[in-house]
Amino acid sequence: MMRNGPKKILALLLSGSMMAGLLTGCGGGANTAGSEPAAKTKAASDAADTAGATELTIGMSTTWETLTPFRNMSSYSILYGRMLYDTLAYRMADGSVIPVVAKEWSAEEDGKTWNIEIYDYVKDSAGNQITASDIVWMIGEQKNRALKPAFNRVQSVEQTGDYTLKVVMKEDIVGSIENVLQHTYVVSQAAFEASGDEFVSNVVSTSPYKVTNFVSGSSLTLEKRDDYWQDEALIDRVMANNLDKVTFKYISESSQQQIALETGEVNVFATIDSSLMPTFEENSQFVAAPSNYLIGNELFFSGHESSPLANNPDLCKAIAYAIDEQGIIDGVYGGLAARMYDAAPYGLLGYQESWKTEEYYSYDPEKAKEYLAKSGYQGEELVVLASNSTRNNRMLTMIQAYLLDVGINLKLNLVDRALYTASLTDGSAYDMVQVSAGGNDLPSFWGNRFDCNAYESGDATSRKDETLTDMIYSTWTSEGFTEENINAIHDYVNEHMYAYGICQPMTADVYSTSIGLNEKMMYWAGGIDFIASTYGQ
Incomplete structure (x- = not known):
């Protein structure tokens, strides 16, 4: 049976005056434990039948300098993170958490011991089967490298079966297991160790996309895989993969951000410099969508x-x-x-x-x-x-x-x-x-x-x-x-x-009206998830 511990804290807050004005933006950050996806979709295949965009170039003012999965918290909200690596679970914009590689998870009576089961058919882009030993290795390595505080709350992790593992937290901490699930990138230990450079420039990925070009501090291009492991009907619509190809360009200078949009170098700019918002609000060829990045x-x-x-x-x-x-x-x-x-x-x-x-x-x-x-x-x-x-x-x-x-x-x-x-x-x-x-x-x-x-x-x-x-x-x-x-x-x-x-x-995502965006999906960290959104004329 699932244990919805984080719901207790949300109920507690909702019942008191402390809640006034808090649940703005991303929905407040309360979590729910694992369950089957709330909404199943075939959005990716349906989108292919429309006349909307199937490829986008997205400008960003922040970037990953390397592609390695071992990262600190400064880059937790990068939009393309989920395109590079599948995680055990995914945090939605309303704060709830849904399964990705983890099929389900539940707590024992002490509230600190969690049993996790992963899907038994997860394979990366090189065909490596992902088992519980890969997850145990990743959580242990994240804990040892001490780059993300979420893993500091883990007391121990052990494999209990081919596709099951046990995580013991130091305390019964609200939201702690959800943070671990969200920040555990799923990769094959064997593929990672064989790479020689810890996936710095190329990734053997479990995600729906593969890296086709990467220039550190400049650009990243990803293309949709045709051999993604998960059944499309089991992919929640908030994680739909509706674009065949996406290129991200790093542009830090505000003047260059404006030029890139106006010349068509990029179709979208995620979290544009706020000084440019009035410029695009007054331009009928673009939409400036205020973002709820907290x-x-x-x-x-x-x-x-x-x-x-x-x-x-x-x-x-x-x-x-x-x-x-x-x-x-x-x-x-x-x-x-x-x-x-x-x-x-x-x-x-x-x-x-x-x-x-x-x-x-x-x-x-x-x-x-x-x-x-x-x-x-x-x-x-x-x-x-x-x-x-x-x-x-x-x-x-x-x-x-x-x-x-x-x-x-x-x-x-x-x-x-x-x-x-x-x-x-x-x-x-x-x-x-x-x-x-x-x-x-x-x-x-x-x-x-x-x-x-x-x-x-x-x-x-x-x-x-x-x-x-x-x-x-x-x-x-x-x-x-x-x-x-x-x-x-x-x-x-x-x-x-x-x-x-x-x-x-204040921040905004700016996009050209020419991309035919007709349904926005919101990213958990704030702003539009252009990969999961749908397009058509």
């Missing part, structure tokens, strides 16, 4: 002992008070962004409406100087790390000027995406790092950023705050996910000033 624009301060910002909340507060967030909203986003009142973006499950009425480090240069005087700062140069893009360059140049105005020297280290991703969780590589972080719920967001057991060096900035970690763990159960515990973490993070939420940008 992502903020934040600064996270290093917790590494080598940084002047570690254990110096006064200096971090001086930085926050020195930044004119409205100036950034107007100057970088053209007014198309909202203030933040926490390091976590508004809309995550658990976010408190009352936070919007609190004082949250509003621009105040005089107060910044007061905290600076108390901090012991001696004029040393602080380094901020960010991915190089038009928006980030503009924003960080403004922040650099704001900080200099109160007497803080800031060096900008804008690097290519590969180096940024490699350095993101190394607090010794920066004093502060610009991050666009979000998710579905506060416990997961906090765990990904502040769990001191999540990464080899500590939390996502190399900080080792066991008190905060224990507070976060307390919210991972239905009994502990309370207003009191949530507010306690909010107050703790803000008082110790581990991070500062600058603004929450």
Whole structure:
């Protein structure tokens, strides 16, 4: 019998005032345990009979530098992730979880021990049969590499049959098994080890698509396989594969994003720079569809002992008070962004409406100087790390000027995406790092950023705050996910000033009317899933 543990927490929240305004965007992030697909479809074959698009070129401002399945959380929302790798399960836009490679899963009485059965006919693009041993290997390897906090919550994993396995979680944590199912990429261990480069540039995949061209930091082309393992009638419509060929192009500069759409270099741009939204809203040849990505624009301060910002909340507060967030909203986003009142973006499950009425480090240069005087700062140069893009360059140049105005020297280290991703969780590589972080719920967001057991060096900035970690763990159960515990973490993070939420940008997917999009399917992380959508004239 299926155990729907995450439904308990959703029911608890729905019954209280804490729920007001929370279930926006992606539907709040509550999960349901495995079950048969809610809606079966033949959308892929039906779409072939229409006159709509069968091939698309999609522009994106974020990318995977390598194709390896061992990735950190910075790339969890990349649209083409599901095209490269099938997972055990898939999170839908409403927060529920449906089977993919995992046929079903159920919990034992302790709530921590889960029995998982996978389909017995899964094969990758090279014909390798996928068995439970491949899944056990992948979960164990993800746990050992410590790139995704979801796997840190796994106590043990063992094979119990050719197509069955047992996963024991450290605690009965709401949503923990669903996160493991969602983030477990399914590959053949033998094929992976034989590749020689860990699938860096080519993938032997269990997914419905195969890689036909990949240029790191530039483009990725995938074409639909004709030998996909799953019966099409068992593929939920939210995961339909309605395109024969898709090319993704990485374009970080906003001016180039506009040119690429207007010249037809790309048919679609996923999460376009918000400054371009008015341009395409007024152009009848395009549709600008607002996206519900629950992502903020934040600064996270290093917790590494080598940084002047570690254990110096006064200096971090001086930085926050020195930044004119409205100036950034107007100057970088053209007014198309909202203030933040926490390091976590508004809309995550658990976010408190009352936070919007609190004082949250509003621009105040005089107060910044007061905290600076108390901090012991001696004029040393602080380094901020960010991915190089038009928006980030503009924003960080403004922040650099704001900080200099109160007497803080800031060096900008804008690097290519590969180096940024490699350095993101190394607090010794920066004093502060610009991050666009979000998710579905506060416990997961906090765990990904502040769990001191999540990464080899500590939390996502190399900080080792066991008190905060224990507070976060307390919210991972239905009994502990309370207003009191949530507010306690909010107050703790803000008082110790581990991070500062600058603004929450509005985003949009822009697409040409010529593609004939007639039914949008929404991606679980926000925005349109153009692969599952249907096309016709």
